[in-house]
Amino acid sequence: MQIKKINNKIVYESAVKLCVRLFYLSSLNFSNGVQGENQKLSPTIDEENFEIFRNSAKIWWNVNGKYRALHAMNRLRVPFIRDGLIRKYGHGNSSADALKGLKLLDVGCGGGILTEALASFSADVTGIDPSEELIAIAREHVKENCLLSQRITYKIETIEEHSARNQGKYDAVILSEVIEHVNEQEAFLKLCIDAVKPGGSIFLSTFNRTPLSYFWGIFLAEDVYKVILKNTHEWSKFISPQETQRIFETNDCKVEQLKGLLYLYSPWNRWVWTNSTAVTYIQH
Numbered sequence: 001m002q003i004k005k006i007n008n009k010i011v012y013e014s015a016v017k018l019c020v021r022l023f024y025l026s027s028l029n030f031s032n033g034v035q036g037e038n039q040k041l042s043p044t045i046d047e048e049n050f051e052i053f054r055n056s057a058k059i060w061w062n063v064n065g066k067y068r069a070l071h072a073m074n075r076l077r078v079p080f081i082r083d084g085l086i087r088k089y090g091h092g093n094s095s096a097d098a099l100k101g102l103k104l105l106d107v108g109c110g111g112g113i114l115t116e117a118l119a120s121f122s123a124d125v126t127g128i129d130p131s132e133e134l135i136a137i138a139r140e141h142v143k144e145n146c147l148l149s150q151r152i153t154y155k156i157e158t159i160e161e162h163s164a165r166n167q168g169k170y171d172a173v174i175l176s177e178v179i180e181h182v183n184e185q186e187a188f189l190k191l192c193i194d195a196v197k198p199g200g201s202i203f204l205s206t207f208n209r210t211p212l213s214y215f216w217g218i219f220l221a222e223d224v225y226k227v228i229l230k231n232t233h234e235w236s237k238f239i240s241p242q243e244t245q246r247i248f249e250t251n252d253c254k255v256e257q258l259k260g261l262l263y264l265y266s267p268w269n270r271w272v273w274t275n276s277t278a279v280t281y282i283q284h
Ligand SMILES: C[S@@+](CC[C@H](N)C(=O)[O-])C[C@H]1O[C@@H](n2cnc3c(N)ncnc32)[C@H](O)[C@@H]1O
Pocket: 044, 045, 046, 050, 053, 054, 070, 107, 108, 109, 110, 111, 112, 113, 114, 128, 129, 130, 131, 134, 158, 159, 175, 176, 177, 178, 181, 182, 183
């Protein structure tokens, strides 16, 4: 009896120790790679991929660096978004005021390359990114421009958090070159849709999942021309316009526009519109 009792006690104590240890380990795992109390993790974050962006915050605004393709992409994506919004809302009468009064959400804004460009048309833009480092760079960069600073709000937030507090708030939600970097893409897109007001717009740009997109978007970009950081893209995360359209339609959204675009490597370093969406596309 006594032995059994002692055994029970040992078993009980061991179980408690094990639970404490498991709890400790799981909390370590949860905060793995996290710096600063504001750093966010969520089910949609692919931690390994996210690390690449966080660790390269300092080179974000180097127009000839590893984010040169994102900088160059503004030449096409900014007018595409601006003109789509002008058609829908008919706001503004001058180019500088074209988006005046509109509330936009830039999801996964990084260092703010697209956020700043959209705010330059007088929109009120909220940029969210789970990375403390990237939002710090974005805030630092916009400080140089007083007008833009007044129109932009940057937040270290996940889409889960932001969408929960801002249901149906925005005239448009933009997710450009983000969905191919997240986990649980359908849930992610649904959360983005939740933040749009009824009748509002969503703009999405990303890579299609085709053999050509592997060749063009990974092999050429990462291994041959080395214009982006190695392992930035994972082909299995690329998503076809038919898949995104299905998710949109499941959530009562209609795709009005779909256009293909292609990045031309050195010496051009520029994006061009194409009839094919086999590599990269943008949807509204
Ligand atoms: C290729 S960058 C695109 C930045 C910006 N949208 C642009 O086009 O200039 C991808 C961004 O997605 C962000 N990101 C990764 N996972 C995310 C998630 N689950 N939710 C929101 N943003 C995420 C990264 O931190 C990074 O800033």
